[in-house]
Amino acid sequence: MKNIFNIEDLKNKAQKRVPKMFYEYADSGSWNQETYFANQKDFGKIKFRQRVGIDIEERSLSKKFMGQKVSIPVALAPTGLCGMQHRDGEILAAQASEEFGVPFTLSTMSICSIEDVAENTTKPFWFQLYVMKDKKFMSQLLERAQNAGCKVLQITMDLNILGQRHVDVRNGLSAPPKFQLSHIQQIISRPRWALGMLRAKRHFFGNVVGHAEGVTDSGALWSWIGEQFDARFSWDDLDWLRNQWNGKIILKGILDADDAEIAARLGYDGIVVSNHGGRQLDGAISSISALPNIVDKVGKKMEVYMDGGIRSGQDVCKALCMGAQGVLIGRSFLYGLGAYGKKGVTKCLEIMRESLDESLGFLGENNVQDLGRNNILYKSYNEGFLD
Template identity: 55%
Template sequence: MPDPIACIEDLRAAARRRVPRMFYDYVDSGSYTESTYHANEADLRQIRLRQRVGVNIDARSLETVMAGRKVAMPVALAPTGLAGMMRGDGEILAARAAQRFGVPFTLSTMSICSIEDVARSVPSPFWFQLYVMRDRAFIEQLMQRAASAGCTALVVTMDLPVGGQRHKDVRNGLSTPPRMTLNNLLNMASKPAWTWGMARAKRRHFGNIVGHVKGVDDMSSLASWVRDQFDPTVTWADIEWIRKRWNGKLILKGILDTHDALRAVDAGADVIVVSNHGGRQLDGAVSTIEALPSIAEAVGERVEVWFDSGIRTGQDVLKAVALGARGTMIGRAFLYGLAAAGEAGVRRSLEIIAAELDTTMALCGYADIGAVGPEILASRGFAQS
């Protein structure tokens, strides 16, 4: 573990030192000008908290329930593509850290380790994230594999009918495994710990796809297949089709609009996640914390509303809960830890967020995360009325 690690920013700096540029930039970037990526964090920082005293806050609890599962705090690890390129076998390491800490882990369709890899490596059920692709037979196969692996929830990502362009990815020529260009070879040579770890890892391709799709057996065929598969024709009817075929919890991620939240409920969602894909899709979209209150007010009594995109501290989690979120998801925050120190780094990211959440809740005069509401806020910053 890099030392000292006091906050998520320390893990970010350690990740940047350890991981090749193309994979670090893949995580730490947004689309186009990155205005929405930065607004997610900036708008959270603008919110002010009310400090309260004279309250017994000795016996505190962060425990709650997310999608029917008891969790140590209202945080789940979000689905993140290419986690296995931040650290060899990265999805397995992150899943282990999450389960040992007591929070859920979500495996991405675009993971390096497959559903079966993770299921063999962790004792408890995890969640699986699904992209709606043109090949509906493959989608059904993925859902069947997730169910067979014991996954208790399906997280359907709604906000990627087409891919948002991240300029850094274009400039870096992002691929997995990385292309052996001179620039890439020189950059990897400057990251010997990462290079050695990846050389020892068994998994370097998209494990949920390679070997499971006819004709996809190498990087060129995989790249072509992925490029053609993201489906711009997806509608709410497709979500209803998925709902009929999935017996577990259905979580719809990527909701920013109240009308879409209402449609998600009608389509059978058990949970909706207010998310803008970490600012990686529509640049210029509202920040997620700005979108959260109206969505929570519109549908929060009918389904669980969660918050995603921009969380870097436990204070961010508390602010989201105060504005109506019953749970949150973190992506970059745990990926920095994974890149910096593997399983121990993911655990450290969770420890940091939990400690910050606990301390801030206490200083605001609360002992139970379930009792936190908007009265904990002194102002809403951007949403000040």
């Protein structure tokens, strides 16, 4: 993998290898994409305190996520249609994660099914649930995930209505998808991707087709999806889900300290401070700027993760300094997957590891568990983090 040094390199390669509509599906945010861009940009407002004259020979990057040892404090975020970035994308990303020693999260809206991923991996992965109106389907889905050995459930809290992403509408990728002649041209201009797809295990949402009532083909699938997101969903409905799950539960998509307090009061195991990678409420604050207030309120009561805009180990390091237990990465691994399949996901994780390790050393620290606000210079949100 010559000349791949950072996530931007993987991104450029992915753009050349993945058909435009699927590449843009990953590389976009909702509406004016303000929040999407802010997620990355706000990391630049945090500066490290470099320290010297300290023995930094024995550095350790390992931590525990939900009681499970991780080689670096990074997990793969749930991403729908992951299997459209590369043939069997979910299986390959899960295998790369397992070999690297970090959790992989399978999305409800994955192409490969829970069973496909379980059959091709040896350790438990995490599962993400979108709350849907069809309770029978959700109940069966949770049962399937538990039968597959999943012990950690992420419940996504910030998608009971869908933020509009203009590129998806333009590309005919909204529900129901609209076939365009340009799709053929996009696909034949990416022969490696297209040939791979001919050998792919699946091409449609594997957790849904053949499982949800009446969804046996792609036509029925899209109308089912369109009807399923539940705008009536509230905190009270979580109890029902909780009773169906034996393992740990992390609530994903928390951006406000008041909501984090509710999650802590209700006794959930963790939260992910997240704005869905800038794909939902455009104009919401970046995840990294939301993080410190939330950590201050609930960090002692539950594990606080964050995602959004992580493109390097330096970003991971900053999030840890701000008090995150760890981070989730979305697009960074998707670019690796689109560029080189499983090897690209491994490369993404190696980039994260090497740049995190280097940052840790320059801060004069030997263990990621010791990182704190004393290692950075930043203004709190109330002091004008966003200025």
